[in-house]
Amino acid sequence: MTLSTTMTMYKSLKIGSLSLALTALLATGCQNVLEQEFRSELGPEFFATAGGLEGGVTASYSIARFFWGSEGFTYTENAGTDESILGASDGNTTFFQYTNILPSEGSIGSIWNNSYQAINNLNGVLKFGPSANIDAARRTTLLAEAKFLRGFYYYLLVRNFGDVPLSLNFIDVPTTSASRAPIADVYAAIIKDLTEASQELPNTSNQSKGRATKPAALHLLAKVYLQRGWSAAAQPTDFQMAATTARTLIDNQATYNVGLEQDFADVFREGNEYGKESLFVIDRNTDPSYAESQFNNSPQIANGNKENRANFFWVSLYTNALNVNAGIPGAPNNTVAVMDRDARNGRPFRRFRPTNYTLNTAFADRTTDSRYFKTFQSAWIFNRTTPVTTSRGTLVAGRDTAIWMPGVEVTEAQRRAFKGVIISPSQYTADLHPTMTKYTAVNRLTVNESSYRPIILFRLADTYLLAAEAYIKDNKPAEAAAMINAVRQRAAYKTTNTPAQNAAAATALAITPAQATLDFLLTERTRELYAEYARWQDLVRTKTLASRLATYNPTPGFREYHLLRPIPQSQIDLTTSGPKFPQNPGY
Known part of the structure; x- marks a missing residue:
């Protein structure tokens, strides 16, 4: 099977391979990843060298930076669901309201083009890499990483587009014809790659959690079985295999040196991205020379499309909390901003804000379940160098709470007694709302700089919830409840509780097998995984997007055909030989 525009960067082996080598150099924090002198011509034999094998795999990891943390991909994975609605600072309603999603949409084209670029890199690695003159164990690991990554990118494609071109061979000659393989064939190829990767990868990585390991492969393989089990290509044992694969990881945590963090707050604590719960991350680098950031046109080696801006998208406009109490009798009004922008509180892009479902249904329990206050910022400490005086006195920098979002309605007396500004749920706007942290x-x-933090893509709590979903579909509610309870009981933990109080809270949060339904699980996934680039695919996979939108976030523009993304128009236009490349229905 051949591809057309998906592989256009490989029109020439000279250009394609040199581009790959340079990409590999950029993608690492070590200047010596490729120590050989760059030549003007690099052919397929490049992959058969030690540097080519290392560089080909490294470059394919780097391509994932086009997605997680970028603005367009963040829309495609998080918008248009029950969890989030549009914030104030961007008029881009396309993915939130399903208006005018076109085949020319750049963020959709990015998924297609960059995934196929990575796949062809990996096809070259897997074709020529076995002959690389490199330590045998290292070669085995790199080839297993390549299989993991090829499965990873094909999974990204099939869950977004359905039938897609399937090529497992390195393409070095341009072609103008292309066709789509049935999803059954694509899933079979993914499962083969991931199964082999899970057998050949090491239990842990001595480099970083940005490199594939056996736990990462098991997690992704379980998810692919689950995804196929819901699809038209379902096999009778898919849900059983999803559960079995997930349990292989869950039941052998000591072997793989993984585990749930005791405190949910530690999962996303800055600096703990490689913590024991993380299975796989999209790596970043604190060295600005290799972080692929374009802020202020620096560094010289830059690509703004690979910036991690996830730290901006959910941030409220805390710098403009003015006239909050206007019209409330007796409540002190503020006509001066009580906060300045700073790094701790973030750059207020306001692309996303939580829905009422997220705040009031998923996170309704904020007493026993600790996750709301560990997911959302509810207090802003006064940070201005310019003094601000309210009716209750002058705010002291570093000590006084300037803005408080208690999450419940408050009385006028409570407002008058508070030194700063209280914003209750009835006052939330597209500008002012809890910030996801x-x-x-x-x-x-x-x-204003983008983040250099790695983004956690797979983590063990999600493995538990994937296993629970598989058990629900396999009609094993007791097993499903046990998986869900492992996550919920961790959610009960608070550092301010005594051990007895934490134990009592964990017992209170436990559910019965009768409660282990798909609807409960989807809401549990919001509590645990809000904003983790999973919701759109979760609802599409479980065929609940339409019903949950109707219930929690009515979206008149949504149609059933939106369950697949449009094939990029460039792919259709440049397929000029053979049958016309088919578009997905509705577009």
């Missing part, structure tokens, strides 16, 4: 990045070069 999972991607907060305090340690940045400047206040």
Whole structure:
């Protein structure tokens, strides 16, 4: 099977391979990843060298930076669901309201083009890499990483587009014909790659959690079985295999050196991205020379499309909390901003804000379940150098709470007694709302700089919930409840509780097998995984997007055909030989 525009960067082996080598150099924090002198011509034999094998795999990891943390991909994975609605600072309603999603949409084209670029890199690695003159164990690991990554990118494609071109061979000659393989064939190829990767990868990585390991492969393989089990290509044992694969990881945590963090707050604590719960991350680098950031046109080696801006997208406009109490009798009004922008509180892009479902249904329990206050910022400490005086006195920097979002309605007396500004749920707006803090990045070069934090893509709590979903579909509610309870009981933990109080809270949060339904699980996934680039695919996979939108976030523009993304128009236009490349229905 051949591809057309998906592989256009490989029209020439000279250009393609040299581009790959340079990409590999950029993608690492070590200047010596490729020590050979770059030549003007690099052919397929490049992959058969030690540097080519290492560089080909490294470059393919780097391509994932086009997605997680970028603005367009963040829309495609998080918008248009029950969890989030549009914030104030961006008029881009396309993915939130399903208006005018076109085949020319750049963020959709990015998924297609960059995934196929990575796949062809990996096809070259897998074709020529076995003959590389490199330590045998290292060669085995790199080839297993290549299989993991090829499965990873094909999974990204099939869950977004359905039938897609399937090529497992390195393409070095341009072609103008292309066709789509059935999803059954694509899933079979993914499962083969991931199964082999899970057998050949090491239990842990001595480099970083940005490299594939057996736990990462098992997690992704379980998810692919689950995804196929819901699809038209379902096999009778898919849900059983999803559960079995997930349990292989869950039941052998000591072997793989993984485990749930005791405190949910530690999962996303800055600096703990390689913690024991993390299985796989999209790596970043604190060295600005290799972080692929374009802020202020620096560094020279830059690509703004690979910036991690996740630290901006959910941040409220805390710098403009003015006239909050206007019209409330007896409540002190503020006509002066009580906060300045700083790195700790973030750059207020306001692309996303939580829905009422997220705040009031998923996170309704804020007493026993600790996750609401560990997911959302509810207090802002006064940070202005210019003094601000309210009716209750002058705010003291570093000590007084300037803005408080208690999450419940308050009385006028409570407002009058508070030194700063109280914003209750009835006052939330597209500008002012709780800030989601999972991607907060305090340690940045400047206040407006993008994040250098790795993004956690797979983590063990999700493995438990994937196993629960598989058990629900396999009609094993007791096993499903046990998986869900492992996550919920961790959610009960608070550092301010005594051990007895934590134990009592964990017992209170446990559910019965009768409660282990798909609807409960989807709401549990919001509590645990809000904003983790999973919701759109979760609802599409479980065929609940339409019903949950109707219930929690009515979206008149949504149609059933939106369950697949449009094939990029460039792919259709440049397929000029053979049958016309088919578009997905509705577009």
